[in-house]
Amino acid sequence: MSMRSKGEKTFDIINTVIMVLFCFIIIYPVWYTLVLSFNDASDTMLGGIYWWPRKFSIESYITVIKTPGIFKAFGITISRTVIGVITHVFFTAMVAYGLSKRELAGRKIYLTIGIITMFFNGGLIPTFLLIKKIGLLDNFLVYIIPTLFSFFDLIIFQSFFRELPQSLEESAYIDGANDFQIFIKIVLPLSMPVIATIALFNGVFHWNDFFTGVIYINNPDLQPIQTFLYKVIAQSSSNQMMDAMPATLTNVAKTTSESIKLATMVLTTFPIVTVYPFLQKYFVKGMLLGAVKE
């Protein structure tokens, strides 16, 4: 403590103040949304709620849960996230393991094919036409198959696999295991940190993606929760925009479209927000592997 000069102390105070302010700016909109979602809807319209619910109510949440179709939408999101993450991690790791072997014949060709995909793509329309042609429109598999693989994730896996001790694989070879068995029984169990990272990245994508549901899905039964929410928000916002009337007092009820929207937003975000602090140490490492190498 005594080592620190006056200048350093001043710097530290200013820095701390700015950082705390920054945290407030990040947290407050989230807190405010949460507070409003737990407040009685007609009471909310009177205004003046900033820090804490004034008339606590879970009515909006009950209405959300009773909304037809919402359970199905949650079900789609949960199943696409679980199935999507497992298949993506397994498939991408498998390809990455094969490619991580420097002595692999034709490795350069394989790598070139992959690297090109990082810089060029066909864009929205040709991709849409392909998805249509192979029959994935209005098909649950459209959430799984087109995101099965990612070359960027492959690079992250590959740099991790390279650092695994060679001797383990060699001794398994001697015991008669083939490469695939080694991958499943030895490499995957040792790769939990990188698997957690990729699973989190991919899980966040699956959980939050609404665009796939908008462009490839017409059947409301196959719509994920974010697409459901998008339609609610897009519709109500344009209505809200069009009539410049203030929120009418005629609509005094236990819930309003606004309070339902807020409750849905909180419900869709809650699972992911509770998970990420626990995975933080993994994804910080994962970002490093993915970005700084080579």
Next chain:
Amino acid sequence: MEQPGSLKRKENFNEKLKKTWKLIKRQKYLHLMVIPGIIWMIIFNYIPMYGIIIAFKNYTIIDTFNSAPWVGLENFKEFFMDDNFFLVMKNTLGISVLKLIIGFPLPIAFAIMLNELYNSKLKKYVQTISYLPHFFSWVVLGGIMINWLSQTGLMNKVLMGVGIIQEPIVFLAHPKYFWGISIISDIWKELGWNAIIYLAAIAGINPTLYEAAKIDGAGKMAQIWHITLPSIKGTITILFILAVSGILNTNFEQMLVLQNPLNLSASEVIDTFVYKMGLQSLRFSYATAVGLFKSVIAFILLVSANYTSKKINGKALF
């Protein structure tokens, strides 16, 4: 004279082929693991790349990529003549250039300031909190923005309370606020997340450098300027090149959520235009041409940013 040489070469070639074949056979499981990935890439990356040819064709729903008739540059001409061309280009470039100028340096500044935080517990909290918005979907974030910026929303209450405005403003109904809203919300969402890489780079700096500078009498600012920044220059350069190449990728999901008929003149960008032309009006060839136009500009930007950076400080992606 040449005969024996070429014969030898042929023999060598055959030998090599045999060796390679043997190798492949020995590595059959590895190849069986890699090839599904290659097939996936051919289907989901390369076929759409090939599909770009419909930008030069007149593709209708009954066609295949090949069977549609060629029309040359017709689709591009039509886009350049389109009344929306200047509007779309202005919005795309305006939003993305401002995002780059404002949004690129902020994570660097944030990472440096966070690293300098003396209280290590606070440091951890700030870091965790800064990642939070990254985990929100644009739909949820858009919902929050719409709520805040509405007539009865918090923004109006605060601004009227302080006395900056007299009448409430529906911010998303006015084109003049749209660029600001989209840039600020983007920074809010990704600032902390984008700082991770810089934090990692800063963590790798040798601490003795700071010790030495302190002995030489350097204050905090001098240390940041003469040690921290030069040490992470390489990371900054690489990320800048990537940012420049992605400059035309105005965030599609964000635009779609915040866009409404009233702010369209400021919010229509290439991505949303392609979406509407292609998937709502079903003008596939036209929309593909517009998308290709974007990719070509992005590619030119990538190559020139890379070239410039190589010239200036010897660091480059390729």
